[in-house]
Amino acid sequence: MPEPRILDPCCGPRMMWFDRQNPAVLFGDCRSETLTVPDRSHGRADGTRIIHVCPDMRMDFRALPFPDCSFRLVTFDPPHLVRAGAKSWLAAKYGALGPDWRDDLRLGFSECFRVLEPEGVLVFKWSETQVGLRDVLALTPWPPLFGNTSGKKAGTHWLVFMKWK
Ligand SMILES: C[S@@+](CC[C@H](N)C(=O)[O-])C[C@H]1O[C@@H](n2cnc3c(N)ncnc32)[C@H](O)[C@@H]1O
Numbered sequence: 001m002p003e004p005r006i007l008d009p010c011c012g013p014r015m016m017w018f019d020r021q022n023p024a025v026l027f028g029d030c031r032s033e034t035l036t037v038p039d040r041s042h043g044r045a046d047g048t049r050i051i052h053v054c055p056d057m058r059m060d061f062r063a064l065p066f067p068d069c070s071f072r073l074v075t076f077d078p079p080h081l082v083r084a085g086a087k088s089w090l091a092a093k094y095g096a097l098g099p100d101w102r103d104d105l106r107l108g109f110s111e112c113f114r115v116l117e118p119e120g121v122l123v124f125k126w127s128e129t130q131v132g133l134r135d136v137l138a139l140t141p142w143p144p145l146f147g148n149t150s151g152k153k154a155g156t157h158w159l160v161f162m163k164w165k
Helices: 089-094 101-115 133-137
Strands: 006-008 025-029 033-038 048-053 071-076 116-127 146-148 156-162
Parallel strands (some): 006 071
Antiparallel strands (some): 033 048
């Protein structure tokens, strides 16, 4: 089996993936755990859901353990909460950023681009719940090419970048 050429360095429970076991993808995260979170959707009788965060490899997106130019595609979907209560199920499921979130995201972007090969593509996902997209884009070394930036009501934005120069 060839080495995966797609990296998801903060995969969490892999909710966004159509195939959560895709062998072309290296799934990473800083934690590995199983959680029970409140969930009353879809008529769940006991009001809970079990979430598995099981990366192929533990890693820190601020210091990725790969040589330069290792991947063709990187997806970057970091936590978007900077304020979360101790009982927040959203923070339990998707993580939360610390007080140095600007430095952390700046390093995260820098590392994602470093491990991309020339003309590699970065797909970035961000929810504007607490921090505006504009503030986060100030932390990227490359400008986005295109994406959906349809305002706070739409919530989640997807942006596409290429390491093209
Ligand atoms: C928004 S969630 C990812 C959700 C995921 N894309 C999905 O489809 O379910 C963000 C993840 O980043 C992880 N994370 C937070 N800080 C990290 C770091 N420094 N390095 C790697 N992963 C980190 C959290 O543990 C969390 O699982």
